[in-house]
Amino acid sequence: MKSFKRHLVTSALPYANGPVHIGHLAGVYVPSDIYTRYLRLRGEDVVSVCGSDEHGVPITLKARAEGVTPQDIVDKYHNIIKDAFAGLGISFDIYSRTSSPVHHQTASDFFRTLYDKGEFVEKYAMQYYDTEAGQFLADRYIVGTCPHCSNERAYGDQCEKCGTSLNATDLISPRSAITGSVPVMKETKHWYLPLDKHEAFLREWILEGHKEWKANVYGQCKSWLDLGLQPRAVSRDLDWGIPVPVEGAEGKVLYVWFDAPIGYISATKELTGDWEKYWKDPETKIVNFIGKDNIVFHCIMFPAMLRAHGGYVLPENVPANEFLNLENDKISTSRNWAVWLHEYLAEFPGKEDVLRYVLCANAPETKDNDFTWKDFQARNNNELVAVLGNFVNRAMVLTAKYYDGVVPAAGPLTDYDRDTLAELPGIRRSLEENLENFRFREALKDAMNIARLGNKYLADTEPWKLIKSDPERVPTILNVALQITSNIAIAIEPFMPFSAAKIMAMLSEDHFGWDRLGDSDLVAAGHRLGQAGLLFEKIEDEVIERQLQKLADTKKANSAAEAGKAAAPQKDTVSFDDFQKMDIRVATVIAAEKVAKTKKLLKLTIDTGIDRREIVSGIAEHYEPESLIGRQVLVLVNLAPRDLKGITSQGMILMAEDASGKLVLLSPSDKVASGATVG
RNA sequence: GGCGGGAUAGCUCAGCUGGUUAGAGCGCAUGAUUCAUAAUCAUGAGGUCCGGGGUUCAAGUCCCCGUCCCGCUACCA
Numbered sequence: 180m181k182s183f184k185r186h187l188v189t190s191a192l193p194y195a196n197g198p199v200h201i202g203h204l205a206g207v208y209v210p211s212d213i214y215t216r217y218l219r220l221r222g223e224d225v226v227s228v229c230g231s232d233e234h235g236v237p238i239t240l241k242a243r244a245e246g247v248t249p250q251d252i253v254d255k256y257h258n259i260i261k262d263a264f265a266g267l268g269i270s271f272d273i274y275s276r277t278s279s280p281v282h283h284q285t286a287s288d289f290f291r292t293l294y295d296k297g298e299f300v301e302k303y304a305m306q307y308y309d310t311e312a313g314q315f316l317a318d319r320y321i322v323g324t325c326p327h328c329s330n331e332r333a334y335g336d337q338c339e340k341c342g343t344s345l346n347a348t349d350l351i352s353p354r355s356a357i358t359g360s361v362p363v364m365k366e367t368k369h370w371y372l373p374l375d376k377h378e379a380f381l382r383e384w385i386l387e388g389h390k391e392w393k394a395n396v397y398g399q400c401k402s403w404l405d406l407g408l409q410p411r412a413v414s415r416d417l418d419w420g421i422p423v424p425v426e427g428a429e430g431k432v433l434y435v436w437f438d439a440p441i442g443y444i445s446a447t448k449e450l451t452g453d454w455e456k457y458w459k460d461p462e463t464k465i466v467n468f469i470g471k472d473n474i475v476f477h478c479i480m481f482p483a484m485l486r487a488h489g490g491y492v493l494p495e496n497v498p499a500n501e502f503l504n505l506e507n508d509k510i511s512t513s514r515n516w517a518v519w520l521h522e523y524l525a526e527f528p529g530k531e532d533v534l535r536y537v538l539c540a541n542a543p544e545t546k547d548n549d550f551t552w553k554d555f556q557a558r559n560n561n562e563l564v565a566v567l568g569n570f571v572n573r574a575m576v577l578t579a580k581y582y583d584g585v586v587p588a589a590g591p592l593t594d595y596d597r598d599t600l601a602e603l604p605g606i607r608r609s610l611e612e613n614l615e616n617f618r619f620r621e622a623l624k625d626a627m628n629i630a631r632l633g634n635k636y637l638a639d640t641e642p643w644k645l646i647k648s649d650p651e652r653v654p655t656i657l658n659v660a661l662q663i664t665s666n667i668a669i670a671i672e673p674f675m676p677f678s679a680a681k682i683m684a685m686l687s688e689d690h691f692g693w694d695r696l697g698d699s700d701l702v703a704a705g706h707r708l709g710q711a712g713l714l715f716e717k718i719e720d721e722v723i724e725r726q727l728q729k730l731a732d733t734k735k736a737n738s739a740a741e742a743g744k745a746a747a748p749q750k751d752t753v754s755f756d757d758f759q760k761m762d763i764r765v766a767t768v769i770a771a772e773k774v775a776k777t778k779k780l781l782k783l784t785i786d787t788g789i790d791r792r793e794i795v796s797g798i799a800e801h802y803e804p805e806s807l808i809g810r811q812v813l814v815l816v817n818l819a820p821r822d823l824k825g826i827t828s829q830g831m832i833l834m835a836e837d838a839s840g841k842l843v844l845l846s847p848s849d850k851v852a853s854g855a856t857v858g
Numbered sequence: 859g860g861c862g863g864g865a866u867a868g869c870u871c872a873g874c875u876g877g878u879u880a881g882a883g884c885g886c887a888u889g890a891u892u893c894a895u896a897a898u899c900a901u902g903a904g905g906u907c908c909g910g911g912g913u914u915c916a917a918g919u920c921c922c923c924g925u926c927c928c929g930c931u932a933c934c935a
Contacts, residue, residue: 398862399930406861406931471863471929501863502928509928540883545871546864547928554870554884561884565897573894580893620871624883631883638899643892713895780934797935831935 183464183495185224187457188215189443191469191477192232192277195256196241199263200517201550202510203470205538206500210619211468212269213539216673217614219270220693226457228446229264230275230282231257234420235435249419253278263520267531268676275446277438282445286438287424289488290413294425298487299370300410308365309355315367315416315430316355323353367416369431370423374408377483381408384493385478393617394545396499399474411480413437440481443467458491465494474499498617501543505550506730515733518550518726532675533559533715539623539674552723559718562627567678568714570633571667574660575685575711577642586661587654588704596659599636603629603666604697610670619674626670633663658704661686665701669693678714685709762817763833763857764788765847771807782826783807787816788854795828798844813845813857 190211193199199208211227218225233253242249253276261274275282293299307316355362374381385392385400392400413434414423420432447454457463467477477497485491504510510517523534537558541548578584592600606625613622642656664682669691672679683689687709691701702708769791770784783794794814813833820829835843847855 393863395863395929400862402861402930474862475930504928541870548870551869557869557884560895564895566883569894569897573898575894577893618872624872627883634894634898637893638891641891641893643894646893715895717895795935828935834935 184460184462185457185464186218186226187447187463187465188218188225188227189465189467190227190229190271191467191473192230192439192442193260194235194237195231195233195253195260195276196238197256197512198259199520200510200512201505201520201523201534201538202503202517204267204520204534205503205542205548205550206470207468208264208267208269209535209538210498210500210542210617211466213619213622213673214466214468214614214617216270216676217693220669220672222693226447226450227271228273228275228443228450229271230273230277230279230442230446231260232435232439232442233257233276233278234432234438236415236417236419239417239419250278259521263524266524267520267535270676273446273450275442275449277442277445279445279449281449282438282442283421285445285448286421286433286441289441289444289484290421290433290437291424293372293484293487294370296487296489298372299413300373301368302371302410302412303366303368305364306367306416307353307355307362308367309360309362311355311360315365316362321353321355321362324351368428369412370414370425371410372413372437372480372483372487373410374479374483375410377486378404378408380486381479381482384482389496392496393498395471395501396474396478396497400478403475403479408479436476436480437484440476440484461492463492465492467494467497469497469499471499471501496617501545501547503538503541503543503548503550506552506727507549514737516730516737530559532678533563533718535675536563536623539619542620544618544620552726556718556720556723559715563715564717566627566634567630567667567671570630570637571664571682571685571714572711573637574633574657574664575708577637578657578661578708579711581642581646581653581657584708586702586704586706586708587657589655589658590651592655592659595639596655599632600659600662600699602632603663603699606632606670607697610696614673623674626667626674629663629667629670633660633667636660636663659699661702661708662699665691666696666698669696681712681714685711759858760817761815761858764814764816765811765851765853765855765857766814766816767853768807768810768812781807783832785812785814785830786853787814787830788852789816792829793826794830794832795826796832798832798834807844810844811846811850811853813847 188211191207193203208229211229215225215227231253233249238252239249242252245252257276264271264274277286307321309316353362354360381400382404385397386404390397414428414431414437415434416430417432418430420435421438422428423431423433444454444458447457451457458465469477474497477494477499482493485493502510505516505518508516524531527533533555537550537555540558540562541550541554578586581587606628610622610625613619613625637656637660640656642653642660645652645656665686665688668679668682668686668688671682685708686702687707688702695701764787766785766787768783769786772782781796781798783796784791785794815831815833816829818829818831820827833845835845
């Protein structure tokens with residue numbers, strides 16, 4: 180195993196368009212903090228960096244929607260996120276932000292270096308341009324009528340009403356979201372990072388050099404590499420972000436995924452003048468903690484950027500967790516389906532470690548997991564209170580009662596005493612091995628096993644009986660119990676720093692250090708202990724019910740909003756003449772088959788009464804092809820033909836769609852001849 | 859549609875390169891105990907290891923087919 184002089188730990192930059200929730204924490208920040216704290220306790224040279232990711236289109240849209248500037252949005256969430264992390268004891272050495280001047284300069288220089296080295300390829304493309312605003316329009320900045328559901332407020336990348344994702348060129352009567360004017364197609368230039376150029380290197384580096392990466396990470400990288408890498412655009416037409424530092428690139432900024440990972444570098448720079456040794460010395464071990472949704476950026480894109488630049492060390496590991504669900508539903512910022520960290524901290528003061536414990540014990544390390552409030556309560560009451568808190572309390576209270584809070588000197592140890600204490604170094608080895616291999620759930624179990632060991636020891640030795648029958652033996656027992664307690668204080672610190680500090684205060688000790696984990700002489704005989712107190716308290720049902728009620732209210736609010744959407748406002752008045760232009764007919768489906776390599780498309784052959792023709796329709800997820808044959812449907816026959824997957828679609832099958840996006844065919848209630856007009 | 863990951867006791871998960879009666883924590887049942895926040899300790903019940911084929915002396919573990927969940931990606935009226 181390679182040994183390193185120092186460590187750099189990065190945690191995925193949270194996107195500053197909303198607060199941080201338990202999914203983020205379980206996936207990235209709790210594990211990265213445990214890892215970092217462990218390294219620090221071992222006395223390693225370690226730096227942990229993070230910060231807010233503040234660029235990109237969604238932030239500009241949120242700003243527009245709220246009538247404020249993008250800077251207002253990111254200022255608001257940056258502060259909420261930063262304070263919340265601090266509140267939970269996430270111990271970044273620096274929590275920076277990508278709107279900082281240092282970052283702008285760093286990212287800009289980085290781009291310029293690659294540009295000067297000729298590491299980019301330039302490509303021209305036709306794109307919508309707003310002549311009034313004088314800028315190119317990102318897909319999200321174009322609104323128009325959805326070709327599917329006729330929603331007039333569909334975006335250039337997606338129709339929010341029917342959920343369909345679109346190309347800007349698909350929109351009927353597109354308009355600029357900025358000025359409302361009609362955009363024109365104009366040629367634009369973008370810079371691409373030719374990932375294909377780095378493919379051979381990445382293949383060797385990951386597939387040969389890092390077989391130890393987690394299965395999900397390794398598998399996804401392999402899949403990308405096997406498919407062959409393509410050049411990827413690293414600039415965007417937008418006015419929010421870091422300007423492309425090249426002549427003639429006005430109105431263009433760095434793609435957010437280009438600038439965000441550079442944020443790790445900028446943050447390190449802000450933290451220390453010595454930043455280069457953490458990024459450029461091969462004796463630094465870099466670990467990037469991320470979620471499974473951005474594996475490709477951290478394992479393919481960012482390493483390619485660093486290599487193209489030259490002089491940088493690549494990550495040694497990129498542990499990516501899966502996702503955490505909440506009460507059986509996907510966590511969603513827009514649907515407000517989440518437990519927000521800042522709200523948790525306000526509603527559960529003093530229970531930071533409970534959340535840290537639950538999220539670590541239940542972390543989605545190998546597959547998606549579910550957070551439930553009932554489980555939260557059970558883990559608190561049955562594990563933290565009953566096992567950990569209880570043992571520490573027993574040791575403290577017994578010592579207070581029998582020896583006035585002074586650590587009694589141990590007499591001769593029995594075999595059982597020795598066997599018990601001999602377990603500690605073994606637990607330490609397991610704990611360390613698990614932490615170093617990013618198995619935090621298992622590692623936490625190891626730490627808890629020390630408390631289990633303590634409870635068993637007391638139950639077996641029964642000092643409360645011996646104090647009457649064999650009082651000579653009791654000092655030894657309590658001395659052992661207090662040594663175990665001290666070991667707990669060390670072992671749980673990476674996971675539950677607040678509780679570790681509480682135990683240290685109860686023991687009236689300042690510092691043991693990780694090196695002494697496993698020792699049996701941590702607290703000295705004659706040492707006076709501090710005041711005993713409870714580490715954890717039970718969480719009552721009412722507290723849990725309140726949280727569940729809160730979520731139920733969210734559900735209610737969401738379905739009310741859904742229903743509101745269903746009753747979409749009436750569209751603008753059309754003239755009778757306009758309506759008459761549409762030729763809607765009853766037609767009969769003659770044949771139906773799935774279009775190869777698509778999920779949603781069916782190719783239908785229909786008899787319109789006028790002719791037989793083919794129509795491609797996106798209903799494959801709602802109807803089996805066989806079930807359609809012979810059915811009568813309504814068809815808009817004079818819609819301009821359109822090519823879809825190489826098939827010319829001559830018309831549109833009319834469908835009804837409910838609020839959930841479910842599509843239903845419309846048919847005449849009695850059989851009518853094909854070709855009958857509708858109107 | 860392509861690709862990746864996952865599916866193991868009521869719940870949350872271990873099970874490394876195939877090898878004795880499939881493990882842990884929590885929950886449940888019974889017993890012990892009372893120093894401790896009705897906490898603890900012991901014992902036990904509980905599993906067609908997603909379904910179906912196959913390879914092998916031997917498969918939760920390998921291969922093939924399929925189902926469901928999540929992500930990436932393509933395409934999309």
